[in-house]
Amino acid sequence: MTDQLTYQDLAALMKKGAGLTVDPDALERRPEGEFAEFGLDSLGLLGVVGELENRHELAMPPEADKCRTPKEFLELVNAQLAAGV
Amino acid sequence: MSARTGRRPVITGIGVLAPNGTSAETFWKSTVEGVSVLDRITREGCEDMPLRVAGQVRDFDPADLIEERYLAQTDRFSHFALAAAQAALTDARLGRSDYEDDPYSIGVVTAAGSGGGEFGQRELQRLWGPGPRAVGPYQSIAWFYAASTGQISIRGGFKGPCGVVASDEAGGLDALRHAAATVLRGTDAVVAGAAEAPLAPYSVVCQLGYEGLSLREEPDRAYRPFTSSACGFVPAEGGAVVLVEDERAARRRGAPVRAEVAGHATTFTGEARWAASRDGLAHAVRGALAEARCAPEEIDVVFADALGIPEADRAEALAIADALGRHGTRVPVTAPKTGIGRAYCGGPVLDVAAAVLAMEHGAVPPTPNVFDVCHDLDVVMGRARASELRTALVLSRGLMGSNSALVVRRVEDGTS
Numbered sequence: 001m002t003d004q005l006t007y008q009d010l011a012a013l014m015k016k017g018a019g020l021t022v023d024p025d026a027l028e029r030r031p032e033g034e035f036a037e038f039g040l041d042s043l044g045l046l047g048v049v050g051e052l053e054n055r056h057e058l059a060m061p062p063e064a065d066k067c068r069t070p071k072e073f074l075e076l077v078n079a080q081l082a083a084g085v
Numbered sequence: 086m087s088a089r090t091g092r093r094p095v096i097t098g099i100g101v102l103a104p105n106g107t108s109a110e111t112f113w114k115s116t117v118e119g120v121s122v123l124d125r126i127t128r129e130g131c132e133d134m135p136l137r138v139a140g141q142v143r144d145f146d147p148a149d150l151i152e153e154r155y156l157a158q159t160d161r162f163s164h165f166a167l168a169a170a171q172a173a174l175t176d177a178r179l180g181r182s183d184y185e186d187d188p189y190s191i192g193v194v195t196a197a198g199s200g201g202g203e204f205g206q207r208e209l210q211r212l213w214g215p216g217p218r219a220v221g222p223y224q225s226i227a228w229f230y231a232a233s234t235g236q237i238s239i240r241g242g243f244k245g246p247c248g249v250v251a252s253d254e255a256g257g258l259d260a261l262r263h264a265a266a267t268v269l270r271g272t273d274a275v276v277a278g279a280a281e282a283p284l285a286p287y288s289v290v291c292q293l294g295y296e297g298l299s300l301r302e303e304p305d306r307a308y309r310p311f312t313s314s315a316c317g318f319v320p321a322e323g324g325a326v327v328l329v330e331d332e333r334a335a336r337r338r339g340a341p342v343r344a345e346v347a348g349h350a351t352t353f354t355g356e357a358r359w360a361a362s363r364d365g366l367a368h369a370v371r372g373a374l375a376e377a378r379c380a381p382e383e384i385d386v387v388f389a390d391a392l393g394i395p396e397a398d399r400a401e402a403l404a405i406a407d408a409l410g411r412h413g414t415r416v417p418v419t420a421p422k423t424g425i426g427r428a429y430c431g432g433p434v435l436d437v438a439a440a441v442l443a444m445e446h447g448a449v450p451p452t453p454n455v456f457d458v459c460h461d462l463d464v465v466m467g468r469a470r471a472s473e474l475r476t477a478l479v480l481s482r483g484l485m486g487s488n489s490a491l492v493v494r495r496v497e498d499g500t501s
Contacts, residue, residue, distance in 0.1 A: 043225065053218065
């Protein structure tokens with residue numbers, strides 16, 4: 001994983017955290033589609049956040065698990081990763 | 086059970102996940118042939134426990150049946166329940182197109198006594214190993230008794246009345262009663278049943294405190310209720326789910342009407358007070374018969390609780406005599422669970438499935454591993470007994486003191 005989270009990374013995290021098979025291209029094509037439309041519920045997003053925090057040993061902002069879309073999530077997380085480096 | 090509105094709860098589909106068969110067909114075939122599948126416990130981490138014999142579900146890969154997103158957030162007991170629910174819906178020929186216009190017309194009710202022990206153990210090991218940050222968020226829901234109801238409801242898109250019964254082993258029968266009552270109140274159909282997965286190390290350790298748990302090593306001697314060598318019971322995993330539907334709704338969509346959920350009653354007599362369970366169970370039987378408007382002589386077969394603790398067996402034999410009178414010594418009594426073990430809440434629902442299949446096939450299945458009954462009961466042993474069966478009585482008691490009775494009855498085509 002690079003220092004910046006990609007749609008590819010997010011799809012992998014959704015698979016690991018919530019058992020969801022999501023096409024990364026679909027996330028990238030519809031970055032403002034709701035997570036729920038991709039099958040990710042609030043607990044699943046919590047799992048994604050937890051996994052990210054463990055990997056980067058970095059706390060994510062409290063808004064992270066309230067993001068509604070992949071775009072919103074990536075922007076927030078990448079800002080945090082950039083600030084944390 | 087019927088209401089003045091003309092509604093009548095009937096079973097239109099059966100899904101089974103049992104140690105002796107992962108479909109209703111294979112379950113019935115093994116059951117009617119009296120096959121015992123009790124064997125040495127081989128689940129990982131359980132091999133060195135004092136519990137030696139169990140009824141394990143083998144050859145079950147939930148990934149063949151259920152989407153990964155549901156599997157990732159659920160324990161094995163919910164995997165069984167999800168698979169059995171799917172099988173029941175398929176059996177009842179109820180598809181999404183039947184209810185997508187009115188998802189509130191279908192509800193779900195399950196019972197559970199063991200919860201998600203395997204999932205919970207894994208997450209607790211992460212908690213005390215790598216630490217709290219390694220615990221996944223689905224621990225918050227997967228272990229919980231209500232998990233199967235919720236997941237069946239979400240996966241199927243069922244938005245009707247949902248519930249969970251936590252009333253001991255007998256809860257399996259109580260869940261069907263709740264489903265029937267929901268149908269009588271106006272819901273078209275309820276997915277109802279119970280499945281358990283108590284064969285993870287943590288769950289087994291919890292059961293070691295039960296005085297009735299059989300620790301014998303020989304699979305054919307570990308669970309022999311109603312005999313002078315009764316030495317407790319063998320635990321099992323698995324269960325069954327049925328679709329309980331209003332008869333008219335079922336006939337409207339041309340679904341097979343398998344049996345009526347005719348009557349039910351339950352009592353509570355306290356933990357391990359087996360002598361007292363005689364009265365409690367007899368009272369439950371009388372209540373179920375009264376609700377079914379059924380005379381004792383109309384009962385064609387009894388599926389016994391058959392706990393395997395001598396005092397409890399005696400209490401059950403006496404309860405059957407108390408409630409059914411002289412008919413109690415003549416009616417065929419069976420306990421097919423001696424071939425698969427007791428799947429806690431799943432056990433009595435498996436018995437209901439067996440009862441409906443027995444009525445359809447005209448055969449009382451035998452009681453495996455039981456040969457020398459020391460009570461005044463006509464226990465069917467050795468091989469199945471051919472008999473026309475119209476009405477069956479299913480009994481269940483829990484280790485904590487619940488006693489339930491359920492009457493299921495055949496329904497003639499076209500009557501309503």
